[in-house]
Amino acid sequence: MSTPLNKAPSAVSVRGVDKVFEMAKGATVAALTGIDLDLAPGEFVSLIGPSGCGKSTLMRLIADLDTPTAGTITVFGKTPQQARLDQDYGIAFQSAGLLPWRSVQANIELPLELHGVSKADRAERANELIELVGLTDFRSRFPDQLSGGMQQRVAIARSLAEKPNLLLMDEPFGALDEMTRERMQTELVKICSETGAAVVFVTHSIPEAVFLSDRVVVMSPRPGQIREIIDIDLGRGVDRGEDLREDAGFFAGVTAVREALHGQPAMGKLGVDLR
Amino acid sequence: MNRSRRRASGVLYGALGLLLLAVLWELYKWVGPLTGVRIADTVLLPKTDDRSMPHLWSMVTRAFEATTSAAGADIVWLAVIKACLSSLWVAGLGWVLGSVIGLLLALLMQRFSIAERAVLPWLILSQTVPLIALAPVVVAWGGRVEIGSVEWERWMSVAVIASFLAFFPVAIGALRGLSSPTQIHLELMRTYGIGWWKTLFTLRLPASVPYLLPGLALGAASAIVGTVVAEVSVGYKGGIGRMIIEYAQSGSADPNKAYAPIVGAVLMGLFAAALVGLIAVGLKRFRRQESTI
Numbered sequence: 001m002s003t004p005l006n007k008a009p010s011a012v013s014v015r016g017v018d019k020v021f022e023m024a025k026g027a028t029v030a031a032l033t034g035i036d037l038d039l040a041p042g043e044f045v046s047l048i049g050p051s052g053c054g055k056s057t058l059m060r061l062i063a064d065l066d067t068p069t070a071g072t073i074t075v076f077g078k079t080p081q082q083a084r085l086d087q088d089y090g091i092a093f094q095s096a097g098l099l100p101w102r103s104v105q106a107n108i109e110l111p112l113e114l115h116g117v118s119k120a121d122r123a124e125r126a127n128e129l130i131e132l133v134g135l136t137d138f139r140s141r142f143p144d145q146l147s148g149g150m151q152q153r154v155a156i157a158r159s160l161a162e163k164p165n166l167l168l169m170d171e172p173f174g175a176l177d178e179m180t181r182e183r184m185q186t187e188l189v190k191i192c193s194e195t196g197a198a199v200v201f202v203t204h205s206i207p208e209a210v211f212l213s214d215r216v217v218v219m220s221p222r223p224g225q226i227r228e229i230i231d232i233d234l235g236r237g238v239d240r241g242e243d244l245r246e247d248a249g250f251f252a253g254v255t256a257v258r259e260a261l262h263g264q265p266a267m268g269k270l271g272v273d274l275r
Numbered sequence: 276m277n278r279s280r281r282r283a284s285g286v287l288y289g290a291l292g293l294l295l296l297a298v299l300w301e302l303y304k305w306v307g308p309l310t311g312v313r314i315a316d317t318v319l320l321p322k323t324d325d326r327s328m329p330h331l332w333s334m335v336t337r338a339f340e341a342t343t344s345a346a347g348a349d350i351v352w353l354a355v356i357k358a359c360l361s362s363l364w365v366a367g368l369g370w371v372l373g374s375v376i377g378l379l380l381a382l383l384m385q386r387f388s389i390a391e392r393a394v395l396p397w398l399i400l401s402q403t404v405p406l407i408a409l410a411p412v413v414v415a416w417g418g419r420v421e422i423g424s425v426e427w428e429r430w431m432s433v434a435v436i437a438s439f440l441a442f443f444p445v446a447i448g449a450l451r452g453l454s455s456p457t458q459i460h461l462e463l464m465r466t467y468g469i470g471w472w473k474t475l476f477t478l479r480l481p482a483s484v485p486y487l488l489p490g491l492a493l494g495a496a497s498a499i500v501g502t503v504v505a506e507v508s509v510g511y512k513g514g515i516g517r518m519i520i521e522y523a524q525s526g527s528a529d530p531n532k533a534y535a536p537i538v539g540a541v542l543m544g545l546f547a548a549a550l551v552g553l554i555a556v557g558l559k560r561f562r563r564q565e566s567t568i
Binding site: 063064085087091093095097099100101110111115143 | 459477563
């Protein structure tokens, strides 16, 4: 990485973070151990790894939905709690989590409404976002009248409502079929580079991570730690189109991530990694 | 089109059910022995003479005659309607009071889990108290209540007893409803940095509607049962509960008359159900279920 990046205040900075969950009868589970990670503003980073590697936990710590057992996290130089209260990030989960009694437009306006934005401004912003995610004809529909992909698009529009500089996404396309998924990825990568937001994207799909990201963080379980961080050099998001999926650079990235994920079997067993 | 057809068939089946009951009644009256069926001293099937089981048409005819031979006496059905109206607003008051109390209790239990553990067993216990035992207590306590020049009246006791039955299903339904939002929705509210009150109005209350409506409907039915029973035990005059007893007591002399107030009580129940149905239509938006993806 080039050094000038260090000068800009990082979007997210994670230093020596551990997370231990207390289970029943005094047992503990080390979900995360010794995590260090920096996110530059506007950077798209994916967290990938097998189930139980702590990738969702790490995202939840950044979102202040949970607190680390040790170590520090800053989001735009603030504590995660302050960043949450300041609405510095938008968030999307695996299921869309729309409120069923609100129309598409009202769902997108929800965070704005809760933070006292005037009705006219809300409607204007919602219109922009509805157009951005391509749901112009569906603005007054209700969630139960939409397909899963459409619901997820509404959820993404909602996460963008307050123009956050950071997006946290926990497998937002995990429940979609492959075709919808690829289309959503293409849209997301465009949206993100247009808005200039940094993204932490949790996934367990290798092609998804490579297609979307500037860097892919490969994690391993028990205890959850970062095994390797892989730079993906496929150009800016706006330039990433469908044909990229058949590009040699894309395949090289997929291979690199796959090898990092499956690792050299002997290395993993050797214990402490002192890199 | 489809929906109206379904509604029409619902009405049809309802009417068929009523007709079936009427046919059964008349059929048994026709074939059953006059003295009923008994084994040893236990009555298995009732007597079928005109005093025990009047013909349906005699009941209907009686409903269109004057209540008593006194001059200026009301027609029976008119008297029944008057008594129903007198009971209905007391029951309605009890229902509103009970629903408000039930909702507040549910809010308290949702907010503080310790309150749920402390209060919920008492709520369940409260429903095992027999109404007959409760009535004198309410009347006695009410007698000591004096707010300014307002004196405690018997209808207030009736409303309080009705609310005592009505609050329970509302409290249980509301508690389930308020606790129904998924973790994703709750965490979303947390990311918005809003507190308990704002979360309540944005998320918990709207989400509770599908659970609250059955509670309100059950509560309305309970309020009417409570009113009928309480009128009798409190000694409140002019209501349908009192009328059922009065007309039943004149049964041996005028057996056809006793059935009119019972039908009146049933109609009251239907009216209450329709009222809650109307509320449900008004809250239709909150009964949409999020489709699973």
